[in-house]
Amino acid sequence: MSIEKLAVDATFDVARAAANTVKDVWSVMDAAAEKPAPSQYLGAKAIQAIQGMTDRTQQGIHAALDA
Numbered sequence: 001m002s003i004e005k006l007a008v009d010a011t012f013d014v015a016r017a018a019a020n021t022v023k024d025v026w027s028v029m030d031a032a033a034e035k036p037a038p039s040q041y042l043g044a045k046a047i048q049a050i051q052g053m054t055d056r057t058q059q060g061i062h063a064a065l066d067a
Contacts, residue, residue: 038047
């Protein structure tokens, strides 16, 4: 194989790999964009529970901010 052929093949391989990477990233971003936000299907208490913030903790934070 000539050096020129290797260079051309390497260029095409890199371009193909880049295109596949862009397709994969785009697919993930597209799926994330279509996913509904947690606030659309979870209540406030459920979101707080997932975040680890109880009502008592939240009341303490609001009291500290109001003071």
